[in-house]
Amino acid sequence: GENVEQHPSTLSVQEGDSAVIKCTYSDSASNYFPWYKQELGKRPQLIIDIRSNVGEKKDQRIAVTLNKTAKHFSLHITETQPEDSAVYFCAATGRGGADGLTFGKGTHLIIQP
Amino acid sequence: DARVTQTPRHKVTEMGQEVTMRCQPILGHNTVFWYRQTMMQGLELLAYFRNRAPLDDSGMPKDRFSAEMPDATLATLKIQPSEPRDSAVYFCASGLFGAGETQYFGPGTRLLVL
Numbered sequence: 001g002e003n004v005e006q007h008p009s010t011l012s013v014q015e016g017d018s019a020v021i022k023c024t025y026s027d028s029a030s031n032y033f034p035w036y037k038q039e040l041g042k043r044p045q046l047i048i049d050i051r052s053n054v055g056e057k058k059d060q061r062i063a064v065t066l067n068k069t070a071k072h073f074s075l076h077i078t079e080t081q082p083e084d085s086a087v088y089f090c091a092a093t094g095r096g097g098a099d100g101l102t103f104g105k106g107t108h109l110i111i112q113p
Numbered sequence: 114d115a116r117v118t119q120t121p122r123h124k125v126t127e128m129g130q131e132v133t134m135r136c137q138p139i140l141g142h143n144t145v146f147w148y149r150q151t152m153m154q155g156l157e158l159l160a161y162f163r164n165r166a167p168l169d170d171s172g173m174p175k176d177r178f179s180a181e182m183p184d185a186t187l188a189t190l191k192i193q194p195s196e197p198r199d200s201a202v203y204f205c206a207s208g209l210f211g212a213g214e215t216q217y218f219g220p221g222t223r224l225l226v227l
Contacts, residue, residue, distance in 0.1 A: 043204065044218045100169060
């Protein structure tokens with residue numbers, strides 16, 4: 001089955017700086033890679049996703065890059081703000097997302113004022 | 114703004130008792146997932162259904178867990194008998210596959226088994 005590794009487990013950055021979270025996956029058949037943000041006591045919410053036929057995707061301050069050869073993908077947040085503080089999860093799945101997600105262990109992002 | 118709903122939001126029970134959690138997927142979604150979240154294991158897939166048919170329940174302890182979809186608007190996850198190690202947050206998610214792949218999560222059921 002799929003295995004997703006996520007690093008770092010905790011990331012502290014100054015407000016306004018950039019944050020990068022990295023994930024690797026094991027199953028070369030995986031082709032859908034979403035990122036979820038989870039605030040304390042809340043549900044995971046999708047913030048961005050990418051499919052294997054695309055190398056990069058951007059949405060305002062958030063971007064995701066995918067390297068299929070190396071089987072890794074990364075989340076980039078620029079101009080971080082206090083409301084970006086949360087736990088971020090990467091995930092992977094096959095069949096374009098039609099199957100269940102395999103999640104990384106999460107990254108606790110702390111934005112220092 | 115359509116959302117996945119789950120009941121109950123919180124449940125405290127004693128070991129050995131039966132627990133039933135319910136999920137109402139977003140109207141029109143054809144796929145329902147059950148995930149469990151713990152500090153130690155993170156988010157794990159338990160089971161999922163498409164068009165009410167079970168597709169995969171390999172993540173579920175078969176001897177005590179069961180998942181069903183009695184109709185398109187209701188999914189249930191049952192634990193019988195419950196054990197302290199089942200304490201976790203159980204999330205339901207739904208999606209419309211064939212027209213997009215996003216999985217939308219419900220608010221979760223926080224279960225504590227004493």
